[in-house]
Amino acid sequence: MTANPAIDFETIFRYAPVGMCISVDRVIQSSNDTLEDMFGYARGELAGKSFQVLYPTMDEFLRTGDRIVPIMNAKGRYSDERIMRRANGELFWCHVSGRALDPRQPLGAGVWTFEDVSEKRPVSKELTPREREIAAFIVEGKTSKIIAKETGLSPRTVEMHRAKLMRKFSASTSSELVHKLMGA
Template identity: 65%
Template sequence: MSEIQTIDYELLFQHAPVGMCISERRIIRSANRALAAMFGCTTEQLAGQSFLMLYPSSDEFERTGARIVPIMNVNGCYSDERIMKRANGELFWCHVSGSGLVGDDPHAAGIWTFDDLSAKRPVTAQLTPREREIAALLVEGKTSKLIARQIGMSPRTVEMHRAKLMKKFSAATSSELVHRLLGVQQQ
């Protein structure tokens, strides 16, 4: 039998093939190299910064923060796909997953992973913050009624935004819109 070696968790964290960070009250306390590269900055530039710098708008930052609390309170973790913003202003689709480290306070501390989806799903249309939010929920397979309930607006207003998205993506059906949002080529 070989001798048990001490595991260097900092080394594993820094060299993980997916973007990772540790957060406290929505402030990035430590970020790995993959996360810094994904967002076009250094780990030092990310440390101590609010997650706000990674969002296309402060409104999206606030709404996402509010949306994850009830889900994390029930599940202890959260995952979605959303449009994020690199340091140079470029928008891109990103899969975000996180786990709270303090059971009754999801924002107290957490560990988060980020996976850049831009190679499979480019952002191809100029979208408003609300359209980005609705697009992300459509990609999750949610109906207009569920989206309306989740983000606190009327189903009719969600349908209006869906219609604008369909026009921007030249989609004839909701299914085609979702495929275009996902970057899937239909045959």
């Protein structure tokens, strides 16, 4: 009978097929090769950097942080799809999931995964930061009323952004807009 080899968690982390990082207060402490490659950074270059460098704008970074806290407090984890920014400025859709190590500190120490979903969902139109945020909620199937509540906007303002998105994507129905946002 052969003994099981020792599990080398550092190797598992480094070579995992999804981007992974450990963060404290939204600052990357350590990231794996896949995350660095996905975002276009050299080995070890993300260590010590704020997650802000991965967002298209500072405003999107701040709004996402505000949105994460109540969900992490309620569920202990967070997951969404959003548009992120590579080191070269290219925007792409990314599935992000995270979990706090201490549920009482949702943005404290945590483990986060990132998956590039741009092949399934290319960023095909020039969108404003707010339109990117609204688009992410629309793709999740959320109504204007729910989007308004989660973003602090009025339902009427959300409807205005939805209408702009429909014009930009030449969509005549909400389901057609979702298909176009998803690159279908």
